[in-house]
Amino acid sequence: MDGVRRRYWMVEKAGPNMRKYGRQLFICNHGDCAPAEEAEALHRLVLERNRQQQLNRLRNPHRIKCTLADCLGVCQGGPILVVYPDGIWYHGVDAEGLERIYREHLIEGNPVEELIFHRHFPGGREPAYAPEMRGDEGLAPVPWAPLVEGTEPEGEPGAVEGAEEAAAELRRMAARRNRRKKGLVIVNTGEGKGKTTAALGILTRAWGRRMKVGVVQFLKHENARFGEIRAAERMGEIDWISSGDGWTWTSDDMDETVARARHTWGICQERIVNGGYDVLILDEFTYLLHYGWLDGNEALAWLEANKPPLMHLVITGRYAPRNLIDFADLVTEMRAVKHPFGEKGIRAQAGIEY
């Protein structure tokens, strides 16, 4: 057997060496859940931490491997950090969050519940931590050294400085991102067609970005089966609440209409506070303000105080009152130029108007 063949045979037989590590982390840097640069800064901070805690050493059985990954399929609320073998997914990880995850979870073994949004395994039933599985758990990880200016943990020289710089960079990026992001109040009003249709366009766009979206219809009948409701069912993951009585300009039981609209406002308030929506449409909400079914100032003060800062609210309906227009960030007035019924008596068409 010549030299080349023998080497090939040996590699094939022996296989490559497996380097031990305790945990593997993945950070998404695809860019939709959080800016890629922020994910990269988080990655640098983990590497600095690893260096400082000596968890970068190839022969340390507790070694932590951290990898930047393409889209992890969440695409919102980032940066996303996944810890394996535990199967624990964290979101919104900033410099402080990472410090907690690193100390409480990776060093001390207690996952940070407030930052978890998904567990691959039921809590407490995660697979054994790799060093325990391999039987080398007798070697304890290096104790946690907090990232406080002036403290000099054991480890390589310069490790704290590097981690401080990475954390500061991450904080700057998160601050920039928060300044850029704002939940808008959008109002589609006016006499023309297309107010709800335009709102549903926003909903579709947000749904396509895997944002959490919902619709509250204040006046549409609770049993309505319009095309958009059927579409939402087929798309999935869209909360749709219609609890009106199908009010029209000629309705004769106004007490019932008003009672239902107020009841729906109560549901809507609960959803705004607890629903976790990125985009919520309040369809035909303007009528509640215009007709005085709700106290407009009170309702807007409530929104001002309780709308989560990053949630986008889209409000539709004719007669948007002045205080709502002042409150909103974006107001569009639909104006009828020509209408098939008004011009030619053509009735509403399925797939176009309902």
Ligand code: FES
């Ligand atoms: S873009 Fe980060 S999870 Fe999809």
